[in-house]
Amino acid sequence: MSKIPFIVDIDLNKNQLLNAALQNLALHPGSPVEGQIYYNTADDTPYVYAPSNPDSVAGWLDLGILYTHPSFTARTPTLTGANVLASFSSNAEGHVTAASARLLTLADLGYTGAANANNYVHPSYTARDSGALTGVQVVSRVTSDTFGHITALTTRSITNADIDQIIINDALSSSATYTWSVDKIQAFIANAISGQMVYIGGYNAATNSPDLELGTGIKIGYTYTVTSAGDFFTEAVQAGDMLIAEVDNPTLVTDWTVVNKNIPDIVDASETAKGIIEIATQAEVDAGIDALRAVTPETLKNRLDAFDISDTYAETFGNGILQSFTITHNLNDVDVLVSIREVGSGLRVEAQWVVTNVNVITISTNSVPTSNFYRVTIKK
Numbered sequence: 001m002s003k004i005p006f007i008v009d010i011d012l013n014k015n016q017l018l019n020a021a022l023q024n025l026a027l028h029p030g031s032p033v034e035g036q037i038y039y040n041t042a043d044d045t046p047y048v049y050a051p052s053n054p055d056s057v058a059g060w061l062d063l064g065i066l067y068t069h070p071s072f073t074a075r076t077p078t079l080t081g082a083n084v085l086a087s088f089s090s091n092a093e094g095h096v097t098a099a100s101a102r103l104l105t106l107a108d109l110g111y112t113g114a115a116n117a118n119n120y121v122h123p124s125y126t127a128r129d130s131g132a133l134t135g136v137q138v139v140s141r142v143t144s145d146t147f148g149h150i151t152a153l154t155t156r157s158i159t160n161a162d163i164d165q166i167i168i169n170d171a172l173s174s175s176a177t178y179t180w181s182v183d184k185i186q187a188f189i190a191n192a193i194s195g196q197m198v199y200i201g202g203y204n205a206a207t208n209s210p211d212l213e214l215g216t217g218i219k220i221g222y223t224y225t226v227t228s229a230g231d232f233f234t235e236a237v238q239a240g241d242m243l244i245a246e247v248d249n250p251t252l253v254t255d256w257t258v259v260n261k262n263i264p265d266i267v268d269a270s271e272t273a274k275g276i277i278e279i280a281t282q283a284e285v286d287a288g289i290d291a292l293r294a295v296t297p298e299t300l301k302n303r304l305d306a307f308d309i310s311d312t313y314a315e316t317f318g319n320g321i322l323q324s325f326t327i328t329h330n331l332n333d334v335d336v337l338v339s340i341r342e343v344g345s346g347l348r349v350e351a352q353w354v355v356t357n358v359n360v361i362t363i364s365t366n367s368v369p370t371s372n373f374y375r376v377t378i379k380k
Contacts, residue, residue, distance in 0.1 A: 022046055028060055037063075070095075077101035128153040197244065199223045205230030205237050212243065215251045232258065268292070311380040316343060318369030325363045329378045332358050337379045343372060 022039035023029075029038060032049040039046050044064075051059035077099050079085060086102040128150050130139060136158040143152035169178040180188070203212060203224040212224065213233055226232075226241040233253035237243070242259040250256055269275035271291060280293035285303050313329035329336070334355045340363070341348050351374075353363045363376060 028058070032059070072097075075099040123149075125149055125151075130155050197221045197223050201225075202227040203232075203243060204228045205232050212256075213251070215249045215255070218245050218248070218250055220245055220248050232256075312377065313379075314375060314377045316372045316375045317363065318371055318373035320368060320370050323365050323368055326356070327361050327363060327376055327378070328359055329361065330359045331378065331380055333380050334358050335380070336361070338363075339377045339379075340374055341377075343375050349374070 022037060024041050025038050026040070026042045028040075028047065029036070034049055034051060036049045037046065046063040047060045048063055049059055050056050050061040053061050055061060072095055075088070075096050075098065077083075077085065079101055082104040083101045084104050086100045088099040089097050091097050130153050133139070133155060137155050138158055139153065140156040141152070141154045142150060144150050167179055168181050169175065170180055170184040172178055172180075198219070198221050200222050201224060203210065203226050205226050206228045207230070212218065222245045224243045226237045226239050226243065229236070229238045231237070232243065235253055235258060237258060238260075244257040244259065245255065246257055247255045269277040269292070278293050280290060280295055280299065282299050282302060284290045284293055285295050285299040286306075311331060313331060315327055315329075317325045317327065334357070336355070338353050338361060339348065340351050340353075351363055351365050353361050356362050361378065365374075
């Protein structure tokens with residue numbers, strides 16, 4: 001029987017091992033490792049090697065021994081109506097060996113006799129009726145005693161203060177039922193727009209106009225464009241540069257972000273400098289010697305499509321008779337990659353294969369494949 005030797009553990013990543021069979025042997029395998037499992041064809045029993053298990057024999061634990069539960073008489077005391085479980089007994093294994101039932105009595109409920117079972121008389125109370133609560137009238141107070149009976153009931157009319165308390169609630173972050181006061185809404189809007197970029201206008205760096213270096217009244221996010229070149233604090237800026245305030249009332253150059261927009265000053269890109277880069281032609285991509293031009297997806301695909309694929313060989317095999325197949329690939333190399341799949345389903349399969357020589361490999365299978373059932377692809 002052909003087999004594929006593995007020299008590392010196989011991790012199925014919690015996937016199922018389908019249609020698998022244990023190794024079939026007539027005797028225990030030699031030099032076993034703990035946890036090794038096989039099926040003994042002599043006594044039709046699976047075994048696992050567990051040398052520390054007290055039930056194992058010579059280290060092998062018989063997995064064919066099944067537990068048989070002892071038989072017991074069914075216990076079914078009747079528990080209908082006022083019948084309750086009176087007692088039950090169990091043995092050391094937790095099995096019920098006896099059970100009995102009895103009737104529930106008045107003594108169980110705390111009564112000394114039948115006369116005590118219905119001696120409660122509900123006290124009389126005056127009816128409480130507030131009448132129809134029309135308009136803005138609401139119940140203002142309900143008083144009850146320790147038995148839960150209502151002893152007093154009063155009403156009142158809703159006031160403006162009640163409406164304000166119900167409708168306006170500044171403590172909430174959001175609500176579909178309540179609203180905020182004008183002060184709360186104004187503060188929320190001011191906080192929402194704080195820090196956003198707001199374009200103010202041009203800035204003359206030659207005259208510092210308007211005076212950005214003083215910083216008074218400037219808010220975070222205020223944005224200016226340089227209209228005349230000059231020094232901004234100690235940093236030279238040019239027309240087209242953008243200045244963005246990072247804090248309120250900025251007084252240092254580090255309180256600003258300066259965005260350079262002077263495109264003509266950008267240099268050509270290289271392996272050591274950022275800049276403008278040119279797209280390579282197909283001829284330059286094919287030559288592969290220019291390090292200063294960029295390759296596009298189209299030119300790259302054209303180049304890959306033109307590669308010589310003569311370092312790959314494929315063949316269909318299987319004839320309904322043999323289990324060993326000689327594949328002549330003529331790649332003149334023993335360092336080859338082999339992939340095998342089913343022709344009909346496209347599923348990849350694993351089979352044993354060996355390198356016979358630089359131009360031939362031999363594939364072995366456990367069963368006889370039908371005609372042209374598999375296809376092998378061999379690559380250098």
